[in-house]
Amino acid sequence: MEDTTRFKRFLREKNLPTPWCPGCGNGIVLKSTCDAFEELNLDTSKTVVVSGIGCAGRSAGFFNIDSVHTAHGRAIPMAEGIKMANENLNVVVLSGDGDLLGIGGNHLLHASRRNTPITIICFSNEIYGMTGGQVSPTSKKHAKTITTPDGCPDTPINVQALIKAHNCSYARTTTFHLKHLKKSIVAALEHPGLAFVDVICQCIVNNGRRIGFKDGYEMLIYYKNEYKVNDNVDLLKENEIGITRKV
Numbered sequence: 720m721e722d723t724t725r726f727k728r729f730l731r732e733k734n735l736p737t738p739w740c741p742g743c744g745n746g747i748v749l750k751s752t753c754d755a756f757e758e759l760n761l762d763t764s765k766t767v768v769v770s771g772i773g774c775a776g777r778s779a780g781f782f783n784i785d786s787v788h789t790a791h792g793r794a795i796p797m798a799e800g801i802k803m804a805n806e807n808l809n810v811v812v813l814s815g816d817g818d819l820l821g822i823g824g825n826h827l828l829h830a831s832r833r834n835t836p837i838t839i840i841c842f843s844n845e846i847y848g849m850t851g852g853q854v855s856p857t858s859k860k861h862a863k864t865i866t867t868p869d870g871c872p873d874t875p876i877n878v879q880a881l882i883k884a885h886n887c888s889y890a891r892t893t894t895f896h897l898k899h900l901k902k903s904i905v906a907a908l909e910h911p912g913l914a915f916v917d918v919i920c921q922c923i924v925n926n927g928r929r930i931g932f933k934d935g936y937e938m939l940i941y942y943k944n945e946y947k948v949n950d951n952v953d954l955l956k957e958n959e960i961g962i963t964r965k966v
């Protein structure tokens with residue numbers, strides 16, 4: 720029988736439990752990342768995890784692997800520097816949408832232009848969670864957040880277009896679709912260039928409850944009903960999740 724506790728060997732158990740709120744999706748992403756590491760039997764002595772600042776940015780600290788908790792928005796340049804110093808390392812970034820696409824958006828633009836061989840796992844919870852639920856680059860148009868009480872006037876960033884425009888690997892998945900989430904992370908880790916995994920991830924406390932959800936479970940069921948898996952296409956539609964075709 721499969722040993723389902725193997726993922727724990729990648730975690731610094733003395734640092735658990737995480738400080739994440741009940742109903743938060745971040746733990747699902749953390750565990751799925753460990754499951755992906757396990758599936759690939761990743762050599763932990765050749766792996767570094769990097770996070771920026773935010774709730775998702777706490778991730779790096781839970782790994783039993785060399786890790787860096789760097790400044791807000793700077794996870795990608797830190798990861799690029801590590802890869803540049805030692806190209807034999809697997810360099811994995813885990814951070815939030817605000818960190819990677821907001822304050823750090825410029826770094827993502829240039830890392831994708833360079834196709835730096837790093838894996839980026841973005842916790843897309845549609846807000847700045849840690850600081851109380853401010854609007855973020857992934858907030859939906861008309862979404863109510865603490866800083867857009869009348870609805871967000873802007874369209875969310877088209878990160879898929881940015882990543883694909885530079886011939887990097889892009890996958891979108893959700894915290895409901897566990898097998899797909901793990902598969903997306905495995906595919907990203909196996910990709911020889913820059914790979915971005917956009918994980919739609921629930922924050923009930925600072926987002927969901929403001930946009931009409933009762934609890935984290937309801938948000939997961941929404942993901943189940945809203946998103947259809949469509950792997951191996953060139954471009955995903957808004958309501959699709961998938962690992963896009965390699966270029």
Ligand SMILES: Cc1ncc(C[n+]2csc(CCOP(=O)(O)OP(=O)(O)O)c2C)c(N)n1
Pocket residue numbers: 772773774775776791814815816817818819842844846847848849850855
């Ligand atoms: C230079 C700088 N500006 C602002 C902040 C305050 N700050 C901390 S976390 C955060 C947003 C984090 O949002 P996101 O990356 O989406 O992560 P989440 O908390 O949603 O997981 C901000 C603005 C900071 N720590 N440093």
Ligand SMILES: [Mg+2]
Pocket residue numbers: 773815816817842843844845846847848855
């Ligand atoms: Mg966020």
